[in-house]
Amino acid sequence: MADNGLNCSIKASYEDFKLNVSFMIKTGELACIIGPSGCGKSTTLQLIAGLIQPEEGSIQLNGSDITFKAVHERQIAMVFQDYALFPHMNVAQNIAYPMKLRKINKAKRKESINRLLSLVSLEGYQKRKPQELSGGERQRVALARALASQPQLLLLDEPLSALDAKLRKHLREEIRRIHEETGITTVYVTHDQEEALSIADRIIVMHEGNVEQIGTGEEIYNKPNSLFVASFMGEGNTLPYSIIPRTLVSQVGSSSFIFKPLDGRHTIFFRPEDVTLQDDAKLPLPEFLPHLQFKHVEVEKIEFQGNHYRLTCSWEGQSIIANATRKPKTKIVTLGIRIQDFREYLDGKLVEKHALSTS
Amino acid sequence: MNIHESGTSKGFYKAMPIPGAAVLIVLFLVPLFFTLSTAFLTEEGFSVSRILETFTSSYTIRILLFTLFQAALSTLASLMVALPGAYLLANYSFKGKRLIKALSTVPFVIPSILVVLGFVIFFGNNGFLNQFLMKIFNLSTPPIQILYTFKAIILAHTFFNFPIIMNLVSSYWEHMDLHCEMAAWTLGAKKSKTFRTITLPRLLPSIISSASLVFLFCYNSFAIILVLGGGPQYTTMEVEIYRLARMSMDTGGAAALSLLSIIITSLLLIWYNKSQKVLARTESYTLSSKRLEKRPTSTLGRLLALLYTLSSLLFILGPIISIVLRSFMASSTRSATEIFSLKWYRQLFALERGTGHMGSALEALNNSISIAALVAILTIPVALALATAIRKKGFASSTLELFGMLPMTVSSVIIGLGYFIISNRIRGGVGVGYTLVVLAHMVIAIPFALRTILPEYRKIPVSYMQSSLTLGASPMRTFFLIEVPLLKGALLTGGIFAFALSMGEINATLTLSNSAIVTLPIVMYRLIGSYNFQGACALGTILILVSTIVFVVSELAKGDSNGR
Known part of the structure; x- marks a missing residue:
């Protein structure tokens, strides 16, 4: 057990689901908890903050056990989804609130308010009332107020969910910048995988009250532990393992591979951007490494998405989605996926590619 | 998902309603118990x-x-x-x-005693409506005789x-x-x-x-x-x-x-x-x-x-x-026509010797104001304490809400009866009598104050309180720094309502008190009984003033909540 950071291992059960989570967050890290709604991510945050109590387990922060500590003694600040700015106080009074509780003198408070407001790029907003601010401005004030309590840990509960897409993108960069400037250990809850991937040092994926996977964005996107994580973090194709013998193309010859379908639902998964495409029937697929080749694929739908085309295709009754930089000229195409670019899953769990090895 | 509240904040919020509930039990259930036990106890014992x-x-x-x-x-x-x-x-x-x-x-x-008085003055045989109709149609007898x-x-x-x-x-x-x-x-x-x-x-x-x-x-x-x-x-x-x-x-x-x-x-x-x-x-x-x-x-x-x-x-x-x-x-003699006069106000403020029941008018005014102020000051903390617990949804809180509204099932006359039976048992002096009046008025005012505070309390998002806790404020400080300031308007409105209710209350007061106890409505009732309507009107005007303030405040409060 590390002495630093957040060490959380808790169990709690509710009417509709059980929560059983265990993870560690290092000092100075920005970790995202991500999952579909109802997976328990906000509950986990409230458990860490002490707003609700676990039935079992412990929460340790920087070496001390805070499991049964009162909320206000934990030194954990939280930014709420609705920002929870106190409507009877102006911006400066809101930010001064935690400092007054710590009996910091007036001059120092004023200095800190100015510093925090410039940190969140809201200089001169001291006298404004929360009701007069836009959503994005409220969010920044809430962040400044949380930072004013000099927390050992900062919790953000879907802080951008109430804002529009453009502002969300800008503010998440701001949050990342502020995190880097302050270095406060931060737990950030979101249901938006793009947000998590762009902002987090590490991501904790939750599903039905359990932690599915913990890792960096690359690890989670490229090597998902389960089909759930794989499809939650982005689009992809799931095909039965049994198609491999028919589609494998290798310079070394397919006979040098051994196929061992496992008992259970044995599948492969790959992302649309890893698919290569050939729309000229006379030419071979431009792929030299061992790969699976799908011939006579029918393109059913083409969606233009700006920097690429998204193709919905059909091959022997299976649906395959693929991203292409050019629009295919014909309706019948050939698709390929490198062996190194797909993962194998047994009953939804990642398995080693033991079944596909050269002998 | 606030199913398990944190240990310490639970302590404070769990403890908050206890005094409120205790006060209500003592004020409401004890007199009710006395009333019911009197109903069941006869000379042969329980029957x-x-x-x-x-x-x-x-x-x-x-x-x-x-x-x-x-x-x-x-x-x-x-x-x-x-x-x-x-x-x-x-x-x-x-x-x-x-x-x-x-x-x-x-x-x-408007208090009911004012309705009664206004009715007598306006619709009475000698009332404004009859005088007006008699003058217009040249009648010798009042056309409306309904009193x-x-x-x-x-x-x-x-x-x-x-x-x-x-x-x-x-x-x-x-x-x-x-x-x-x-x-x-x-x-x-x-x-x-x-x-x-x-x-x-x-x-x-x-x-x-x-x-x-x-x-x-x-x-x-x-x-x-x-x-x-x-x-x-x-x-x-x-x-x-x-x-x-x-x-x-x-x-x-x-x-x-x-x-x-x-x-x-x-x-x-x-x-x-x-x-x-x-x-x-x-x-x-x-x-x-x-x-x-x-x-x-x-x-x-x-x-x-x-x-x-x-x-x-x-x-x-x-x-x-x-x-x-x-x-x-006022008229100088019984038969003389009435002319403009400040006689009744001079008597009310004891600048002139009061005739009949007018003699106790100033004392009644003082009493009513002190009682109403006391009732308002005591009712608000009780109602606020109850509201903190009722605000949350759940079995315990809905039971408590029902309990808070319980005094509404019992009319103020019956509440007065309960206190009357108690006053017969303890036989205290005038001080005890006035205390009982204050308590009875509180029982009547608490449900109204609760109804004013509760909707406003429920409008405050829980995240405000949670936010304050995570920023390092203890539950008690959160209560005084966040909840109370946000409820200021509702508390004031509730307080003014309690004040006005007490000022105009006659049902319980009349039922429980002996003749030594005088309040504004009681003296008004006695003045009406002895046909000194003008005197009653002077007292009534004071009550109208109080009601007007309440009316303005409640209209302002309405506008305020619409604006939000």
Whole structure:
């Protein structure tokens, strides 16, 4: 057990689901908890903050056990989804609130308010009332107020969910910048995988009250532990393992591979951007490494998405989605996926590619 | 998902309602217990014989039937006056509409003793209306002779209650969208047919709900029947409980009758709650947008609107203005005509020796102000403490909410009876008497204060409190730094309501107190009894002043919550 950071291992059960989570967050890290709604991510945050109590387990922060500590003694600040700015106080009074509780003198408070407001790029907003601010401005004030309590840990509960897409993108960069400037250990809850991937040092994926996977964005996107994580973090194709013998193309010859379908639902998964495409029937697929080749694929739908085309295709009754930089000229195409670019899953769990090895 | 609250904050919030609940138990349940034990205890010890005797006697049944009959008739009369007004207010815009709307809230804040006085002054044989009619039509006898008759009771109840129905029905009506009516028209229904088959059925829940409320009020009516009924032939349950306890000295009989009354009031409340639930259900699928208002086009329509405005002005404002006018009038001898005089105010403020009951007027004013201030100051913390617990949803809190509203099932006369029985046991001096008055007023005021505070409390998002906790404020500091400042307006409104309720309270005060105890309404009651109406009017003017302040504050509070 590390002495630093957040060490959380808790169990709690509710009417509709059980929560059983265990993870560690290092000092100075920005970790995202991500999952579909109802997976328990906000509950986990409230458990860490002490707003609700676990039935079992412990929460340790920087070496001390805070499991049964009162909320206000934990030194954990939280930014709420609705920002929870106190409507009877102006911006400066809101930010001064935690400092007054710590009996910091007036001059120092004023200095800190100015510093925090410039940190969140809201200089001169001291006298404004929360009701007069836009959503994005409220969010920044809430962040400044949380930072004013000099927390050992900062919790953000879907802080951008109430804002529009453009502002969300800008503010998440701001949050990342502020995190880097302050270095406060931060737990950030979101249901938006793009947000998590762009902002987090590490991501904790939750599903039905359990932690599915913990890792960096690359690890989670490229090597998902389960089909759930794989499809939650982005689009992809799931095909039965049994198609491999028919589609494998290798310079070394397919006979040098051994196929061992496992008992259970044995599948492969790959992302649309890893698919290569050939729309000229006379030419071979431009792929030299061992790969699976799908011939006579029918393109059913083409969606233009700006920097690429998204193709919905059909091959022997299976649906395959693929991203292409050019629009295919014909309706019948050939698709390929490198062996190194797909993962194998047994009953939804990642398995080693033991079944596909050269002998 | 706040299922398990944190250890320490739970401690504070769990402890908060305990004093509130304890105060309410002591103030409400203890006197009720005394009342009920008096009903069951006879010379032979515990027995149901007195209860059975009371419940089955033909006298009781006659009183009960009369009570229900006058309540039903009053409700019907109120409906007949109110529904045309509701139609006008909901569908048309015309001059005086805002005035009528504002005036229609007057009965919510006016004490019943003022209604009684205004009625006598305005409709009495020597009242303004008769004087006016006699002058115009050159009559020698007053044309309207209704005082101290059954008609007077019904008329006073109608005056007191029709604005409640008008207010509730018209606000429901104006938020009802026209789509269904439009659909009916396109399907070929005539306007009158559409009204009968579409509009009226849609309005019905609001009519039933508001009529039930008025029925309940008329059932519990006390001062109006006591004074305007003018005799034992028009006695209702409430008045009879008072008479038995205070005039026939039969507390046992009064207690038994109270039990019957509590049972009936509870049934009425259950019915009312049900009608409210039906209303809430229907309301959820009507659009909340305001319907288009049109000016009355036909001459008849315009005339009708004008007539309604004038008559509501006359009947709501008339009695009130009469009280103020009459308070500035006096005659030197019994037969001389009345002229402008400050005599009654000089007597009220003891600048001149008071005649008869006017002698205790200043003491009564001082007492009433001190009692009301004390009641307001004590009620607010109790109601606030109860509200902290009730705010959260859950079994315990809904039980507590029901408990907080419980004093409503018991009329103020019965609360007064409970305190009267207690005062008989402890036999304290005047100080004890006034303390009991304060306590009885608190029981009456707490549910009202709770109803003012609770909706505002529920509007505060839980995240405000949670946010404050995570920023390092203890639950107690959070309560004083976040919750109390945010509730400031509601607490003030609740306090002013409690003050006004106490200032105008007569039912419980009259039932519980002996002759040594004087409050403003009590002295007014005695002055009316001894036919010193001008003196009563001077006291009444003070009460009107208090009611006006409450009225303005409640209107401001309404505007405030709309703005948010």
